[in-house]
Each structure stands twice: as structure tokens, then as C-alpha cells.
Amino acid sequence: MAIYQVTDNEIKSISRTTFSQSGLKEREDLQRLLKHQIEIISPDTLVVAEEFGEWDESRRRIDLLGIDKKANIVVIELKRTEDGGHMELQAVRYAAMVSTLTFDRLVDIYADYLKANSLELDAEASLLDFLGWSKKDEDEFGQEVKIVLASAEFSRELTTTVMWLNDYGLSIRCVRMHPYISDGKILLDIQSVIPIPEIEDYQVKIREKRQKERASRSSSRDTSRYSIYFNGEQVYAHIQKSDIGYCTVQLLDEKGLIDxxxxxxxxxxxxxxxQLIKLESEVTETNKKYNKYRVSRDPELIYDGEEYYVARNWGKESAQAFTVKISNRFPLVSYEMHAE
Known part of the structure; x- marks a missing residue:
């Protein structure tokens, strides 16, 4: 989006430039300036470290490490590139690395930062004051690790990845920084790309709704398995529901019971x-698309010279109903369900 300057005689377009063209560097300029005004890209955040990295076998460093008003750790990554590179993947690695930080360890980290920046403050007292705590509370500290990515631009690949990660419970903010030049001065247009400010509350609610739906599906998903017996002897052990029809048909065939x-x-x-068994010619394209019959495999039953496949569309109720039906017809066949 263009920026314009209003004068007495005209609305004048201001030329957009790049960080490299303007001579601004990531660490020496952007990082140095933003650490003192981090609210520009990450509101309600206190910077506690820069170029932070204390893990073995890695030379990687977090540009800026912070904490927000809710005691969440904040990883801030800066890029002056025009696409953001792979900063989202890098930041996720950093988030995992700092996720185990304790409040006491953060006090030490912040103390080092204050000393390096010649700031004569008490680290623990400053952190407690920022959080509004009277004393430390490890149970409330670091419940989440939030990520802020700030770059001149973000590729579609990056933003798609970020939205997908956010949908699965991460908290990643993308802040775009467009440099402009006017009368020899560098201007910055800083905007939140993800989430979009005007609909941030809506996006959060939608994300939470999806997460609850996934959790509900996961908790209600039936993962039970079955064992099949013939005349008291186990023939199949702990098979999936999708195989219950196939294994039953195989058992009846092996025992010579299919007349x-x-x-x-x-x-x-x-x-x-x-339909429990079908000829391949009877299996519809929709059946194939959703893998309702294993037509890509060898025939599962050959009877009277014809080749058949067995349905695998079994739910908890239908599988149980099927076991009762088969046991009633064939008393020597019995089933045992195992909750997993």
C-alpha cells in the first residue's frame, strides 16, 4: 500500500525503498532500535535478552527474548529480507528451546541484559513490577511461548505455515515493516499482517473453536480393537475395526464354512x-476415493470363480452389531473387544 504526503498543492507519493537500499541492518539498526521500543511490534512486552542462546551444540541466537504481561515468554525474530526467509521454522525451534525456562532463570538472564546495557535496575524487582506480581509464581510463569516475526515482507509460504501453526495452538504474530524514504528521511510503515488487527478477536475465537472441536473428536474417537476366536482358539489378535469384516470373511473361508x-x-x-462383499466392478469411484474397499490389493475372497472385496467402513456400533450377527449365525466364532 502506498503512502502519500499531503502538501498545500498536492498529494505526493512517498517512495518505498528496502532496508538494504536505505543502509539499515538487522542487528546494528533494527534490533538496536526496536529493543528500546519493542511495543511497536510487540505490545505489552519487556525485552529481557538479545542475541540469546544458551543451548549446547548450537550457535543460533534469538534476536530478542521477552516476556509479556501475562508472564508468557516471547521470542522475537527480525529480518530485513523481502520474503521473511524461513524465520517461522527458526522461531519455532527457538520457542521449543526456551519453553523450559523458569522464572528464576529468567531473572538471571535479565540481570545479564541489564548489566550489558548499563542499566542499574534490580532484575527480579523489575520483572515483578512489570508483571504486577508481589512475589514470583512459577505455576503462572511461562504457560505459553509466543512468537513475533518482524520482516519487510512475508512470502505466501510463510504466512500459510504461520496460519496453520496458529490453528493448532501456537501464537505467532507477523509484523510487516515497509521502509519509505522522504526528503532524505527513512519512514517505517509497520502493520500487523497476522493476525489482522480488525478481526483479531474473531480469529482467536475461530481458532479456539477449531481446537475444541479437534479435542472433542480426539477424545470421542473409538480406538478399540478386536480379537477373533474359533472354537475358543484365537485366530486374529487386536485387529482394527476396519479389518473386522475382512478377517471374519477370511476365517469363514479358511474353515470351509462358505457354502x-x-x-x-x-x-x-x-x-x-x-454391502459386505462386492465384485471390483461393483465398487464405485466414490467407494475407491474413500478407500471403502481395498481394490488396490489382491482379491480378498474368491468364490465360484469370482473375485470379491470386503467393506472396511466400520464404526463402533456397526462393528459390535456385526460381531453379534456373525456369532448368532456361527456359534463357534466369537469376538473380544479391547479398549485402547
Whole structure:
């Protein structure tokens, strides 16, 4: 988006430039200036370290490390490039590395930062005052690690990755910094790209809704398995529900129990809402698309010279109903369900 200067006679366009063209460097300029005014890109944040890195076997450093008003650790990465590079992946690694920091360790880190910047402040007292705490509270400290990415621009690949990561519970903010030049002066247009300020509350609510839905699906997902017995002897152990029809048909075939009547019984079964056994020619494209029959494998039942495949569309209720139906027809066949 262009920036304009209003004069008495005209609305004058201000030329956009790049950080490299303007001579601004990441560490010497952007990092040096932003650490004293971090609220520009990360509101309600206190910088506690710069070029931070204390992990073994790595020379990587976090540009700026901070803490926010809710006692969350904040990883801040700066880039002057036009696409942001791979800074989101780098920042996620850093976030994992600092996720185990304690309040006491942060006090030591902040004390080093204050000393390096010739600031005569008590590190612990300053942190407590910033957080509004009367005393330290390790249980409330560092519940989340938030990430702030600030760059001249962000590639579509990067923003897509960030939105996907945010959707799965991370908190990553992308702040775009566009440099402009006017009358020999460098101006910065700084805007939050992710989340968009006007709809940030809405985006947060949508993200939380999706996370709750995923958690609900995960908690309600049935992962039970089955063992199949013939005449009291275990034939199949801990099979998935999707294999219960296939293994049952295999068992009946191996025991020589499939005659014309049994075959018609199996052909007519649709306990799982799909016909239990089908010829490949009967399997629809939709069936194939959603892998309802394993037509990419060898035939699963050959009867009277014809090749058949077994449905694998089993849910908890349909699998249980099927086991009852089979056991009633074949008393020697029994099933045991295992909760996983």
C-alpha cells in the first residue's frame, strides 16, 4: 500500500525503498532500535535478552527474548529480507528451546541484559513490577511461548505455515515493516499482517473453536480393537475395526464354512452401511476415493470363480452389531473387544 504526503498543492507519493537500499541492518539498526521500543511490534512486552542462546551444540541466537504481561515468554525474530526467509521454522525451534525456562532463570538472564546495557535496575524487582506480581509464581510463569516475526515482507509460504501453526495452538504474530524514504528521511510503515488487527478477536475465537472441536473428536474417537476366536482358539489378535469384516470373511473361508447359503448371507449383509462383499466392478469411484474397499490389493475372497472385496467402513456400533450377527449365525466364532 502506498503512502502519500499531503502538501498545500498536492498529494505526493512517498517512495518505498528496502532496508538494504536505505543502509539499515538487522542487528546494528533494527534490533538496536526496536529493543528500546519493542511495543511497536510487540505490545505489552519487556525485552529481557538479545542475541540469546544458551543451548549446547548450537550457535543460533534469538534476536530478542521477552516476556509479556501475562508472564508468557516471547521470542522475537527480525529480518530485513523481502520474503521473511524461513524465520517461522527458526522461531519455532527457538520457542521449543526456551519453553523450559523458569522464572528464576529468567531473572538471571535479565540481570545479564541489564548489566550489558548499563542499566542499574534490580532484575527480579523489575520483572515483578512489570508483571504486577508481589512475589514470583512459577505455576503462572511461562504457560505459553509466543512468537513475533518482524520482516519487510512475508512470502505466501510463510504466512500459510504461520496460519496453520496458529490453528493448532501456537501464537505467532507477523509484523510487516515497509521502509519509505522522504526528503532524505527513512519512514517505517509497520502493520500487523497476522493476525489482522480488525478481526483479531474473531480469529482467536475461530481458532479456539477449531481446537475444541479437534479435542472433542480426539477424545470421542473409538480406538478399540478386536480379537477373533474359533472354537475358543484365537485366530486374529487386536485387529482394527476396519479389518473386522475382512478377517471374519477370511476365517469363514479358511474353515470351509462358505457354502451357497453362507455366501448369500454375506452378500446380503450391509451392517456397516455398505454391502459386505462386492465384485471390483461393483465398487464405485466414490467407494475407491474413500478407500471403502481395498481394490488396490489382491482379491480378498474368491468364490465360484469370482473375485470379491470386503467393506472396511466400520464404526463402533456397526462393528459390535456385526460381531453379534456373525456369532448368532456361527456359534463357534466369537469376538473380544479391547479398549485402547
Amino acid at each position: 451357497h447359503g453362507v455366501f448369500e448371507f454375506l452378500r446380503a449383509d450391509n451392517t456397516c452401511a455398505f
